[in-house]
Amino acid sequence: MEVFVAVPVPVPVPGAAAMAMAMAMAALALLLCAAFIYAAWLSPAATRRRLRRAGFDGPRPCFPLGNLPEITETTMAAVKTTLPLLPASPSSSSISDVHAAVFPYFARWRQAFGKVFVYWLGTEPFLYVADPEFLKATTTGALGKRWGKPDVFRRDRMPMFGRGLVMAEGDEWARHRNIIAPAFSATNLNHMIGVMQRTTAGMLARWADAVAAGQSVIDVEAGIVRNAAEIIARASFGLDDGDEAGARVFRKLQAMQAMLFRSNRLVGVPLARLLQVRKTYEAWKLGREIDALLMEMIDARMSRQGGSSKKQEDLLSLLLAGTGSGSKVMSMTRREVVDECKTFFFGGHETTALALSWTLLMLAAHPEWQEALREELYMVAAGGEEGPLELGRLTKMGWVMSEVLRLYPPSPNVQRQALEDMKGIPRGTNMWVDVVAMHRDPALWGEDAHLFRPERFARDPVQGGCRHRMGFLPFGFGGRICVGRNLTAMEYRVVLAMLLRRFRLEVAPQYRHAPRVMLSLRPAAGIHLRLTPIHN
Numbered sequence: 001m002e003v004f005v006a007v008p009v010p011v012p013v014p015g016a017a018a019m020a021m022a023m024a025m026a027a028l029a030l031l032l033c034a035a036f037i038y039a040a041w042l043s044p045a046a047t048r049r050r051l052r053r054a055g056f057d058g059p060r061p062c063f064p065l066g067n068l069p070e071i072t073e074t075t076m077a078a079v080k081t082t083l084p085l086l087p088a089s090p091s092s093s094s095i096s097d098v099h100a101a102v103f104p105y106f107a108r109w110r111q112a113f114g115k116v117f118v119y120w121l122g123t124e125p126f127l128y129v130a131d132p133e134f135l136k137a138t139t140t141g142a143l144g145k146r147w148g149k150p151d152v153f154r155r156d157r158m159p160m161f162g163r164g165l166v167m168a169e170g171d172e173w174a175r176h177r178n179i180i181a182p183a184f185s186a187t188n189l190n191h192m193i194g195v196m197q198r199t200t201a202g203m204l205a206r207w208a209d210a211v212a213a214g215q216s217v218i219d220v221e222a223g224i225v226r227n228a229a230e231i232i233a234r235a236s237f238g239l240d241d242g243d244e245a246g247a248r249v250f251r252k253l254q255a256m257q258a259m260l261f262r263s264n265r266l267v268g269v270p271l272a273r274l275l276q277v278r279k280t281y282e283a284w285k286l287g288r289e290i291d292a293l294l295m296e297m298i299d300a301r302m303s304r305q306g307g308s309s310k311k312q313e314d315l316l317s318l319l320l321a322g323t324g325s326g327s328k329v330m331s332m333t334r335r336e337v338v339d340e341c342k343t344f345f346f347g348g349h350e351t352t353a354l355a356l357s358w359t360l361l362m363l364a365a366h367p368e369w370q371e372a373l374r375e376e377l378y379m380v381a382a383g384g385e386e387g388p389l390e391l392g393r394l395t396k397m398g399w400v401m402s403e404v405l406r407l408y409p410p411s412p413n414v415q416r417q418a419l420e421d422m423k424g425i426p427r428g429t430n431m432w433v434d435v436v437a438m439h440r441d442p443a444l445w446g447e448d449a450h451l452f453r454p455e456r457f458a459r460d461p462v463q464g465g466c467r468h469r470m471g472f473l474p475f476g477f478g479g480r481i482c483v484g485r486n487l488t489a490m491e492y493r494v495v496l497a498m499l500l501r502r503f504r505l506e507v508a509p510q511y512r513h514a515p516r517v518m519l520s521l522r523p524a525a526g527i528h529l530r531l532t533p534i535h536n
């Protein structure tokens with residue numbers, strides 16, 4: 001007898017797989033939702049409670065935007081403000097004028113919370129600091145190593161700096177800094193004087209032509225920025241007249257700079273990049289093109305090295321001198337050299353140009369100082385050509401530079417991020433040092449803090465008489481102090497000396513005093529000066 005065993009045959013239930021898939025998707029969506037709620041609300045709210053328990057109060061944030069709405073609103077309200085260039089009387093102006101114009105939200109919060117408080121960019125906590133003693137207590141000595149650079153800016157500025165020195169961290173940073181710092185030695189910088197003079201002569205010739213053609217008022221800021229961009233491109237990677245690859249990189253770097261200034265980014269807001277996909281993509285694409293061009297230049301330079309009779313003395317050659325040496329400690333990969341070239345360009349030209357532009361404005365507004373610098377120039381370099389020796393003897397010019405960097409610091413803030421928990425500050429908290437506020441604080445500088453008085457640096461050349469050694473920070477502080485400051489000092493002297501010999505400066509009637517922060521501290525409406533040629 002045949003026994004039939006009933007074997008159950010799996011009968012496909014229509015839609016079962018689809019249902020399983022849908023459930024998995026729903027679970028995933030739920031998980032993502034939970035993660036988003038955690039990142040955008042719960043986690044920052046918990047950090048805020050911890051900070052408040054440690055005694056750090058501040059304006060109430062509304063997550064996930066944090067305090068960005070108030071920042072935007074107060075900034076929009078301040079945009080149209082025009083300030084008097086000079087106070088009507090020495091006592092009629094105070095820190096609040098320029099500081100409130102450039103950081104209106106900080107000026108408002110300082111009144112309520114003092115010189116140290118917490119505010120939020122999206123879900124990122126920022127410890128605002130305008131108290132040098134607090135800064136010293138939290139960041140100097142052994143504590144210094146516990147602070148790095150904020151991740152939030154590293155992500156945002158990746159197209160500009162890549163993983164270059166500004167953004168590097170830990171051992172990577174130390175290795176890069178050890179290779180780069182010697183490239184800015186006095187001997188290397190002296191080789192760049194000629195490049196600076198040739199480039200600046202071109203700018204001055206263009207201004208002289210414009211004046212001869214009847215255009216006596218010039219927006220000097222535009223010319224100075226372009227001149228500084230050319231100088232840094234020549235000094236960094238040897239941009240040469242007729243060098244097509246160099247010129248292409250230069251144009252693209254400028255396009256990137258303009259694009260990043262235009263885009264109004266929601267820094268610190270989770271998923272904000274998704275709202276700005278086009279801008280993010282454009283910056284990424286431009287960044288790739290720049291990288292490819294720089295890589296080509298580096299390859300060409302490396303294959304020429306040794307074979308060429310023409311010795312190049314730009315920063316690129318100095319960095320490449322170690323590459324291929326076999327020493328891992330003292331060499332960089334091509335990729336790293338590319339990022340450093342971009343870092344020099346973006347970190348190095350606008351800051352220097354702004355220091356020079358604000359100086360021209362101050363000298364136009366203070367003719368007695370303009371004359372004092374000219375006299376010093378004629379005394380130190382009677383023959384008319386300034387070499388390294390003569391440039392080093394321009395003492396008064398040094399005071400003027402320091403005073404301008406105090407009143408109009410091109411880098412209006414310095415940032416850090418806590419790498420570990422310390423003194424009630426949770427790991428990951430950012431620090432925002434308000435350099436403009438400290439540089440104009442009467443408690444640190446005296447009642448004349450808002451006045452242009454270069455002589456304060458005659459009495460105290462390093463600190464200008466500031467009552468706290470961490471109250472004057474135009475180039476940052478600690479191990480991460482600006483690596484390019486000597487290059488700036490050199491370029492400042494070369495350009496200013498040539499300019500003062502060639503033109504007398506006056507503030508033009510159409511000049512509008514509108515300092516604003518757009519990454520750097522800039523004159524929003526340019527710097528219009530009347531130039532009168534000096535005939536020797």
Ligand code: HEM
Nearest residue numbers: 165166344347348351352355411475476477480482484488
């Ligand atoms: C007036 C001109 C300049 C100003 C006001 C300025 C300001 C600054 C500031 C505030 C920092 C941050 C320091 C810190 O975090 O404590 C910095 C870092 C830096 N600057 Fe400058 N800078 C100027 C010129 C230059 C030039 C000419 C170059 C290069 C060509 C340059 C390259 C850099 C680099 C690579 C860093 C990162 C240093 C590090 O993290 O180790 N800067 N600068």
